[in-house]
Amino acid sequence: MGARSSRRACWSTGSASTRNAESPPVSRVHIQGLQIRYGDVEVIPQLDLDVQPGEFLVLLGPSGCGKSTLLHSIAGLNPISGGRIDIGGQDMTHAEPSQRGVGMVFQSYALYPHLSVRDNLGFPLRMAGLPKPQIAERVAKAAAMLQLEALLERRPGQLSGGQRQRVAIGRALVREAQVLLLDEPLSNLDAKLRAELRRELKLLHTQLRNTMVYVTHDQVEAMTLATRIVVMNQGRIEQIGTPAQVYDTPATRHVAAFVGSPTINLVDGAVHGGCFDVPGLVWPLATADAAALTLGVRPEDLIVGHDQPLQGTVELVEPLGSQHLLWIASAGRRWSALLPGPAQVGLGDTVRFGLPAQRLHAFGPDGRRVPLA
Numbered sequence: 029m030g031a032r033s034s035r036r037a038c039w040s041t042g043s044a045s046t047r048n049a050e051s052p053p054v055s056r057v058h059i060q061g062l063q064i065r066y067g068d069v070e071v072i073p074q075l076d077l078d079v080q081p082g083e084f085l086v087l088l089g090p091s092g093c094g095k096s097t098l099l100h101s102i103a104g105l106n107p108i109s110g111g112r113i114d115i116g117g118q119d120m121t122h123a124e125p126s127q128r129g130v131g132m133v134f135q136s137y138a139l140y141p142h143l144s145v146r147d148n149l150g151f152p153l154r155m156a157g158l159p160k161p162q163i164a165e166r167v168a169k170a171a172a173m174l175q176l177e178a179l180l181e182r183r184p185g186q187l188s189g190g191q192r193q194r195v196a197i198g199r200a201l202v203r204e205a206q207v208l209l210l211d212e213p214l215s216n217l218d219a220k221l222r223a224e225l226r227r228e229l230k231l232l233h234t235q236l237r238n239t240m241v242y243v244t245h246d247q248v249e250a251m252t253l254a255t256r257i258v259v260m261n262q263g264r265i266e267q268i269g270t271p272a273q274v275y276d277t278p279a280t281r282h283v284a285a286f287v288g289s290p291t292i293n294l295v296d297g298a299v300h301g302g303c304f305d306v307p308g309l310v311w312p313l314a315t316a317d318a319a320a321l322t323l324g325v326r327p328e329d330l331i332v333g334h335d336q337p338l339q340g341t342v343e344l345v346e347p348l349g350s351q352h353l354l355w356i357a358s359a360g361r362r363w364s365a366l367l368p369g370p371a372q373v374g375l376g377d378t379v380r381f382g383l384p385a386q387r388l389h390a391f392g393p394d395g396r397r398v399p400l401a
């Protein structure tokens with residue numbers, strides 16, 4: 029991705045038909061009252077979403093929650109049952125995919141196996157009837173950006189997975205779309221390549237500044253790439269916020285459990301007289317009495333030390349290089365603690381631990397966050 033700054037001026041991200049010197053280089057996607065039903069199955073009951081121009085919005089959620097369905101409806105690839113979708117200030121609810129000014133990258137690279145990288149990159153432009161010199165120019169720009177210059181004459185079968193995905197991204201870029209939609213583009217790659225391409229995508233975005241909507245179920249990808257994360261569950265939005273907001277103040281139990289690795293510790297109990305109260309664990313909690321309340325503690329927030337009030341036994345130690353994860357069994361419950369450096373204790377050792385007063389999370393029976401004083 030060399031010579032980034034010098035190439036910045038080369039890229040305009042308005043669609044070919046609407047671009048002019050005055051148009052903003054990026055676009056807003058505004059979704060109101062979106063409903064998607066397949067027969068009796070309500071995949072998206074009612075959804076509003078405003079994607080700001082130039083933002084990197086990540087749709088995050090478990091398998092089957094409707095991420096791809098939402099992305100495809102922005103692209104115009106599936107019929108919608110109700111609502112309205114505006115792209116770049118224009119009503120695109122019923123527009124053909126090719127008219128929407130969006131580029132799409134799929135998980136399966138969907139490259140033409142019999143075409144060279146050069147011809148794969150140029151394919152959407154040939155379909156759009158662009159003159160040859162313009163196609164050559166745009167293909168050259170995309171190839172330079174994505175480090176594909178040396179591979180232009182190869183066929184997809186002669187490329188690695190990472191290189192193929194670069195071609196797929198390049199094919200979306202050559203259209204100079206206002207909005208780039210990416211559906212789990214890295215999930216077919218091994219961990220190292222994923223991290224590498226993730227970095228490249230982020231750099232690409234800082235360079236292009238176009239609007240990106242990116243689907244993943246990988247919370248690390250979401251945290252590292254997003255300007256804002258949309259956490260979805262069963263066709264609904266649970267929370268929209270910056271990665272820090274979603275991580276530090278999860279709006280629901282689902283968000284708390286889905287975002288964060290290792291997973292947050294959650295304990296179901298009740299609150300009586302200013303204490304979270306469950307057999308084997310009584311802990312001061314500044315909230316009103318409640319018959320049912322779930323307490324959440326992130327593993328890195330659990331305090332392990334000789335002077336702490338709770339006691340447990342080390343059940344498992346997972347070394348993670350610069351940190352280790354300690355699994356502690358206590359009063360029929362299992363806690364995880366993420367601690368720096370190598371482990372100082374071993375299996376079966378007794379450890380003392382406590383909960384961090386300022387870093388506790390609480391969720392009511394409806395799953396919503398309960399504020400703590």
Ligand SMILES: Nc1ncnc2c1ncn2[C@@H]1O[C@H](COP(=O)(O)OP(=O)(O)OP(=O)(O)O)[C@@H](O)[C@H]1O
Pocket residue numbers: 066069071089090091092093094095096097098245
């Ligand atoms: N054409 C269809 N007909 C009926 N149901 C569908 C159709 N397409 C999707 N669904 C259902 O809609 C729900 C959401 O699917 P979608 O592909 O959007 O999920 P997803 O969040 O992208 O999941 P994944 O992470 O597995 O890709 C699923 O329950 C799926 O079975």
Ligand SMILES: [Mg+2]
Pocket residue numbers: 095096097
């Ligand atoms: Mg999907």
